[in-house]
Amino acid sequence: MDHSHDAPASLKRDAMLPYGQQWLDDADIEAVVNVLRGDFITQGPSILAFEQKVADYAGTTYAVAFTNGTAALHGACFAANIGPGDEVITTPLTFIASSNCVLYQGGTPVFVDVDPHTYNIDPDHIEQHINEKTRAIIGVDFTGQPIQADRIKQLADTHNLVFIEDAAHSLGAEYKGIKIGKWAHMTMFSFHPVKHVTSGEGGIIVTDDEHYYRKLLHFRNHGMTRDPAELQRNDGPWYYEMQSLGYNYRMTDLQAALGASQMDKLDSFIERRRAIVEQYNHELAGLEGVVLPYQAPEAHSSWHLYVIRWEPEYFSVSRRELFEQFRAMNIGVNVHYIPVYLQPYYQEKGYRQGLCPVAEHYYDTCITLPLFPKMTDEDVKDVCNIVRSVYEQNRINR
Numbered sequence: 001m002d003h004s005h006d007a008p009a010s011l012k013r014d015a016m017l018p019y020g021q022q023w024l025d026d027a028d029i030e031a032v033v034n035v036l037r038g039d040f041i042t043q044g045p046s047i048l049a050f051e052q053k054v055a056d057y058a059g060t061t062y063a064v065a066f067t068n069g070t071a072a073l074h075g076a077c078f079a080a081n082i083g084p085g086d087e088v089i090t091t092p093l094t095f096i097a098s099s100n101c102v103l104y105q106g107g108t109p110v111f112v113d114v115d116p117h118t119y120n121i122d123p124d125h126i127e128q129h130i131n132e133k134t135r136a137i138i139g140v141d142f143t144g145q146p147i148q149a150d151r152i153k154q155l156a157d158t159h160n161l162v163f164i165e166d167a168a169h170s171l172g173a174e175y176k177g178i179k180i181g182k183w184a185h186m187t188m189f190s191f192h193p194v195k196h197v198t199s200g201e202g203g204i205i206v207t208d209d210e211h212y213y214r215k216l217l218h219f220r221n222h223g224m225t226r227d228p229a230e231l232q233r234n235d236g237p238w239y240y241e242m243q244s245l246g247y248n249y250r251m252t253d254l255q256a257a258l259g260a261s262q263m264d265k266l267d268s269f270i271e272r273r274r275a276i277v278e279q280y281n282h283e284l285a286g287l288e289g290v291v292l293p294y295q296a297p298e299a300h301s302s303w304h305l306y307v308i309r310w311e312p313e314y315f316s317v318s319r320r321e322l323f324e325q326f327r328a329m330n331i332g333v334n335v336h337y338i339p340v341y342l343q344p345y346y347q348e349k350g351y352r353q354g355l356c357p358v359a360e361h362y363y364d365t366c367i368t369l370p371l372f373p374k375m376t377d378e379d380v381k382d383v384c385n386i387v388r389s390v391y392e393q394n395r396i397n398r
């Protein structure tokens, strides 16, 4: 590779700055150690305490914790009664889990293209894909910016569909002044270490609907119940019934204790993320050919990702080379995401390139910059200096 266009080596960082990372403190460690010293490391009281904390935060009646966000989405598809022959509308610009959960249930994901500014599913394109097989809509709050939840809710109500929100990116975000968690029938948060707060691995569904709540409880525990009110017969105090096919998707108390302790820091983490974003927006403004993230006025993002796009006609090298130049400077840039249906597994199912042209153009031009609360102002400055340097090195002079 010809390195003559690389940014000056003096800007190179000593170690790779990742795009995302957890921030744990002594209180988090103590919370986990306390569980280790106690009586229950799974199926104990920490689970309910964590669920209550997340439900209170989101303003919902119920929360059900799972081993991870993907399992939680699987549970939501089960609770929504998705099965073979059913179609579920979703976005291609997401992590594969948000449509894989439909496949787990034997359903068929239907991909609807995204809005070119917010990169979220475009509500204008949803209705034309609704037919008698459609059962649900899974929206994804990409990068932390909420979907147009009111319009999607309206479509779901009109057509009698279940509205599931994949809010893995948007814990703590608001749409039209209302917290994410209140808009959809079921909303998923993930507690993977790159997300806003972490439990190591972990996921949760929040809901206001008791019917979904009960189905989710059963699903994460083998489809079993011990609740006397739900039993078909009762052989005695030991008795339980398996009434549906569930899984072991239970979170441990170690994870729940960590998650609950991290929740105490959520608002300050989000505040820090928003401050970093302001610094990026300020320092990177005015680079012609670089598109900074657009924010809809009614959306208040909690900023999981900061994505900039490089319009190819302004640069002498490919996005791949830009990406590699950042990595050579130890900036851990990333690409979020490859449109799901371009994955070989989906291609084998018959989804074709060209299905969602806006998402595909986005994928060809996007680069995710590092964004996590533990980043220092100096880290952010380093990234901005390297962005400007890469920009100057590769820009076509017009």
Ligand SMILES: *Cc1c(COP(=O)(O)O)cnc(C)c1O
Residues within 6 Å of the ligand: 068, 069, 070, 071, 094, 095, 097, 098, 140, 166, 168, 169, 190, 191, 192, 201, 202, 203
């Ligand atoms: C992280 C993520 C998930 C899956 O969550 P896990 O906890 O990693 O299983 C699902 N959807 C989106 C959009 C995500 O970013």
